[in-house]
Amino acid sequence: MRYSKLFVPTLREVPAEAEIESHKLMIRAGLIRRFASGIYNFLPLGYKVFRNIENIIREEMDKQDGQELHMSALIPAEVLKESGRWDVFGPEMFKLRDRSNREFCLGPTHEESFTVSIRNEVRSYKALPQILYQIQTKFRDEIRPRFGVMRSREFIMKDAYSFDADEHGLDVSYKKMHDAYCAIFDRCGLDYTVVQADSGAMGGSGSEEFMVKSAVGEAAIAYCNSCGYAANDEKAQCVEPRTEIVSTKSIEKVKTPDIGTIDDLCNFFGCQPALFAKTLIYKADDEVVAAVVRGDRELNETKLTNLLGCVELEMADAETVMKVTGAQVGFAGPVGLKIKTIADLEVKHMADFITGANETDYHYSNVNLSDCNIEVFWDIRNIVEGDKCPVCGEPVKIDRGIEVGHIFKLGTKYSEALGCRFLDENGKEKPMIMGSYGIGVARTMAAVIEQNCDEKGIIWPLGVAPYKVIVIPVNTSKEEQMEMAERIYKNLLSLGLEVLLDDRNERAGVKFNDADLIGIPVRITVGKRASEGFVEYKLRKDEESQDIAEADIMSRIADDIGMS
Ligand code: ATP
Ligand code: MG
Numbered sequence: 001m002r003y004s005k006l007f008v009p010t011l012r013e014v015p016a017e018a019e020i021e022s023h024k025l026m027i028r029a030g031l032i033r034r035f036a037s038g039i040y041n042f043l044p045l046g047y048k049v050f051r052n053i054e055n056i057i058r059e060e061m062d063k064q065d066g067q068e069l070h071m072s073a074l075i076p077a078e079v080l081k082e083s084g085r086w087d088v089f090g091p092e093m094f095k096l097r098d099r100s101n102r103e104f105c106l107g108p109t110h111e112e113s114f115t116v117s118i119r120n121e122v123r124s125y126k127a128l129p130q131i132l133y134q135i136q137t138k139f140r141d142e143i144r145p146r147f148g149v150m151r152s153r154e155f156i157m158k159d160a161y162s163f164d165a166d167e168h169g170l171d172v173s174y175k176k177m178h179d180a181y182c183a184i185f186d187r188c189g190l191d192y193t194v195v196q197a198d199s200g201a202m203g204g205s206g207s208e209e210f211m212v213k214s215a216v217g218e219a220a221i222a223y224c225n226s227c228g229y230a231a232n233d234e235k236a237q238c239v240e241p242r243t244e245i246v247s248t249k250s251i252e253k254v255k256t257p258d259i260g261t262i263d264d265l266c267n268f269f270g271c272q273p274a275l276f277a278k279t280l281i282y283k284a285d286d287e288v289v290a291a292v293v294r295g296d297r298e299l300n301e302t303k304l305t306n307l308l309g310c311v312e313l314e315m316a317d318a319e320t321v322m323k324v325t326g327a328q329v330g331f332a333g334p335v336g337l338k339i340k341t342i343a344d345l346e347v348k349h350m351a352d353f354i355t356g357a358n359e360t361d362y363h364y365s366n367v368n369l370s371d372c373n374i375e376v377f378w379d380i381r382n383i384v385e386g387d388k389c390p391v392c393g394e395p396v397k398i399d400r401g402i403e404v405g406h407i408f409k410l411g412t413k414y415s416e417a418l419g420c421r422f423l424d425e426n427g428k429e430k431p432m433i434m435g436s437y438g439i440g441v442a443r444t445m446a447a448v449i450e451q452n453c454d455e456k457g458i459i460w461p462l463g464v465a466p467y468k469v470i471v472i473p474v475n476t477s478k479e480e481q482m483e484m485a486e487r488i489y490k491n492l493l494s495l496g497l498e499v500l501l502d503d504r505n506e507r508a509g510v511k512f513n514d515a516d517l518i519g520i521p522v523r524i525t526v527g528k529r530a531s532e533g534f535v536e537y538k539l540r541k542d543e544e545s546q547d548i549a550e551a552d553i554m555s556r557i558a559d560d561i562g563m564s
Contacts, residue, residue: 056464128422149446224396410436412434
């Protein structure tokens, strides 16, 4: 392609709307443009990279016996009502009605569509397993769309669903998808970690996320360098401490006027947050419960949801708190509380601690477990750096990650709800065992940029680069340079390579800046030494360039690009 014909509107200025590097660069390099909040359009260069990633995904999915198909984005409400998810999704789902007032949604994910499509069509164990996938648009009205295509409201996902006759079959399908994902992210040039993820209380026997380590990642990952354990913060298990309980004091009620926050309490009592047992009141579906964690800890809502087996979990409003504790928010505690109370495992080892007194403006100090009504002790807090690894006991580290992919053993959750059954070899009817597997294509692209950029722009890994080589004649009015550049360009094209010829009548500096910004892996500059038959050869990722003979270009490129 000739640069003069390209529609690549590059920008010198850093766009005000962008916070993170990949977002800034995607706009500056003319890959995407914002259309509305959380909605982006891909321009030609961006779409080329996008399709390269899509093709990598296709190739690796097909290698693992995945079959591509395409489902509609518009989903009739009935199928989501059948699975029970119509109401669960809440405001994240875009709902709409047709002219006859029938309800639909714009699919946020497609478990139901695939399950409904396969039931009635596949009836025998002989036709299993099946791994079906699509690369298709999803819609989620995210509360906080941000970072460009990293978290957008319309995005393209590769979603796959496996259908098996038994658990062993699911394990095999799951492993295939795991392997496909590793191959995909390797080929995209990503440095990633596979971490354990939550698979929910009902159904689902395993789940892993593919995390690209990055300071701008929205997910936290706990990992252990000693044994290799890695899990996201929703899942990462906190181990029960072994400390002995030594209680020396007896409970005492203390007036704490207008002091409701942990910080204020620390000042008031002159102690550390770890001496408090913080009590949070939650609404779990229709039940109101209390959850107690140490004052310096964060409650993990996923762990609490799983323990309670509820669908929705939300903090109780002030009115409910008043009703169940008899006090304003900030004064709840496990002493004398009448509702179901769950405490974190750490609380089990606390002594002489401080809690709310279930009376506005009062706390108890020197509280011990014998004073409290705690029904269950369970791991319900977030892991923190330095906590013991649940596998080997060494201290864990915490990093941030961008979730680019997610693989999930669903079990029979959808096949049972939607009646997706088959006859086994004994003629017995059984629900199919399912898995689901997703990759965000544009989020993957953004993650590639996060890990492969410098102050000048993007440094595309070869596998996804929109063009592999850019040929730059320094001075387009010099016939000798143009002739040589054209010749090199055509030779490379004839090898089937994607090549750009920067034939613009611009200063060399401008061309170099653009080439660096859009991140083309190999740059061949045809300048003064053209008369001697030499060009300047430079890789985007390297600082140095080298003068090489025109005749040696092909072999150099073959070496660098890995062509045979
Ligand atoms: P997150 O926790 O980041 O919201 P999720 O758990 O909702 O992700 P899944 O439902 O597992 O994501 O979707 C599979 C993949 O789709 C994710 O791993 C991610 O790559 C991509 N994805 C999810 N939401 C978005 C979004 N709003 N914008 C772009 N990609 C997304
Ligand atoms: Mg999400």
